[in-house]
Every structure is written in structure tokens, then in C-alpha cells.
Amino acid sequence: MSVTVRVDAAGVAHVEMCREKAGNAIDLAMATALLEAAGSCARTDGVRAVLLTGRGRSFCVGGDLREFAPLSGDRLAAHLTAVTDALHGALRVFAGLDAPLVAAVQGAVAGAGLGLAAAADLTLAASDATFVAAYTGIGYSPDAGVSWSLPRLVGPKRALDLLLTNRRITAPEAAEMGLVSRVVATDRLAGAAAETAAALARGATGALGATRRLVATGLSAGLDGHLDAEARHLADAAVSDEGREGVAAFLAKREPDWARRRARAGFVTEFK
Structure with missing residues (x-):
């Protein structure tokens, strides 16, 4: 193993x-x-x-x-x-x-x-x-x-x-x-x-993924292209389930429920 x-x-x-x-x-x-x-x-x-x-x-x-x-x-x-x-x-x-x-x-x-x-x-x-x-x-x-x-x-x-x-x-x-x-x-x-x-x-997984990719590509991208990428990712995030939940939770003064799906508890895999 x-x-x-x-x-x-x-x-x-x-x-x-x-x-x-x-x-x-x-x-x-x-x-x-x-x-x-x-x-x-x-x-x-x-x-x-x-x-x-x-x-x-x-x-x-x-x-x-x-x-x-x-x-x-x-x-x-x-x-x-x-x-x-x-x-x-x-x-x-x-x-x-x-x-x-x-x-x-x-x-x-x-x-x-x-x-x-x-x-x-x-x-x-x-x-x-x-x-x-x-x-x-x-x-x-x-x-x-x-x-x-x-x-x-x-x-x-x-x-x-x-x-x-x-x-x-x-x-x-x-x-x-x-x-x-x-x-x-x-x-x-x-x-x-x-x-x-x-x-x-417990966070907004889609937003976290977009953020990690923006940081990675931003190290080599030009400013104009990167600003365009930020705008696209932000628009996509805003209309996503996570984005709508985040805004709704903020306005309702409650904690957002990001975890729409849960992994299987106890799921174990071994690779030799």
C-alpha cells in the first residue's frame, strides 16, 4: 500500500x-x-x-x-x-x-x-x-x-x-x-x-476553485487579460447556486450553507 x-x-x-x-x-x-x-x-x-x-x-x-x-x-x-x-x-x-x-x-x-x-x-x-x-x-x-x-x-x-x-x-x-x-x-x-x-x-468550493486558478494564471498573464478573466469568473460565480446562497445568507444575516453535496463517510481507497 x-x-x-x-x-x-x-x-x-x-x-x-x-x-x-x-x-x-x-x-x-x-x-x-x-x-x-x-x-x-x-x-x-x-x-x-x-x-x-x-x-x-x-x-x-x-x-x-x-x-x-x-x-x-x-x-x-x-x-x-x-x-x-x-x-x-x-x-x-x-x-x-x-x-x-x-x-x-x-x-x-x-x-x-x-x-x-x-x-x-x-x-x-x-x-x-x-x-x-x-x-x-x-x-x-x-x-x-x-x-x-x-x-x-x-x-x-x-x-x-x-x-x-x-x-x-x-x-x-x-x-x-x-x-x-x-x-x-x-x-x-x-x-x-x-x-x-x-x-x-465548509467554504464555497466553486469560488475557491476559481480563486486558485486566477492566482495561478495571474502570475504569467498580462493585466488586461487577467482583468477580463476576473470579470468572467465573478459573473459566473454570481449566477451560481453558491453565489446566490452567499448573497441570500448575507442579507438574511445567517451563515451560508455551501455544502449542497456530501462525500460518503468512511470512504477509503488504497493504491498499491
Whole structure:
């Protein structure tokens, strides 16, 4: 079992990487399982937030070098292509959801683990977490979107500092740079992350999805085009069920009822 998905009654999909004895290192099986898990979140009716975690002492130490090391030449290139195709496919699916993605990270966050942490909309880091790019230290270049996400989060100069020198940074440093949203005590990480995901699941999922896409595209879009996109999304939101419910609740001075659909309580899927 590489990855499990459990959708709770509030609509939070709990996606957990389960190779704790290997530091949740990503081998082909786990990359494929992450893609299947992301697809499960996309297909499951009522998923309103996704919480990504890694079981054990570390969130994810990156690629599984023990799997890669025996391979060479075309076999190695084909294997790495298969791993990255699956992992990048998972990132694309998560990015396309309306449901926001929350990551809770602890211990070692390295390589592709850094990419998963950076891909989340909100990343909570335990106070014991450390972050390192690691790629060039073994003669590799980045994957998992690291060369795309890291400059956007911390700026190109800081991104190159981390990517070229493989300097390991602490959770407070990562928060100061903008790599993580906030730092919490290690024994509070699970609870704080669950509370954050649950709060997002209680929100207006359509509006949250539009907002996360606007922020993502706004980093590269021109101002005129982005203003037009904002206007289109706002008009769509206003005429949606969520938009009408939000305005009605505001005028009636009550809490809005966003959750029109609920996920199945106790729904669990395991991916080998």
C-alpha cells in the first residue's frame, strides 16, 4: 500500500503517502498511486478539500534512489520518464480541482517532496521540518514542478540559491521565504492541518476553485487579460447556486450553507 485516500463526511479527501520505512520516497508504484489518488479525488462526488500527508517521521524524501540505482542507459531514462509522467499527472489533476489542496509536512522534505509541498495552496510545516532541493547534489535536474513553483513562491534568486547549492533550510526559514504558509508545533501539525482542510471544505468550493486558478494564471498573464478573466469568473460565480446562497445568507444575516453535496463517510481507497 503506497497511498490511501479517505473521504470524510465533511468532504475532505485525506491523501496519505504510506511508505514510511522509506521516508515516503517516490518510486514508480507510489507515483502511479498518487496519480490514481488524484483521479479518485477528481471523480468522487462531494470532495471539497484535499489534505496531503506523509506517514511517519518524514513527509517525503524525494525520489527512491534505491530503485533508480540498478538501472542505466535507456532503461533508466524510460523508468524516470514513467515516474515523472505519473507524478506530474497527479500534480496536474490536483491543480485542476476546485477543491483546495492542503499539505502537512514534517521531518525531511526533499526533492519531489519539496515539489509536492510547493504545489499545495496551503502548506503547514511542523517545527521540525527541513527542506532541501537535493537534485543537483546527485547530478539530477528538478522535477515535480520545483523549477516552476519555487521561483514563484520565493523569487528566482532564492530559488536558484536553494536549487544550485542544495542548502538545507528550517521550517521558520521556509515560512519567511514564502515556501510554506505557517509553522506549527510538531505535535499540533495533524490537528492544525485537519482543521484547516475542514474549514476550506465548509467554504464555497466553486469560488475557491476559481480563486486558485486566477492566482495561478495571474502570475504569467498580462493585466488586461487577467482583468477580463476576473470579470468572467465573478459573473459566473454570481449566477451560481453558491453565489446566490452567499448573497441570500448575507442579507438574511445567517451563515451560508455551501455544502449542497456530501462525500460518503468512511470512504477509503488504497493504491498499491
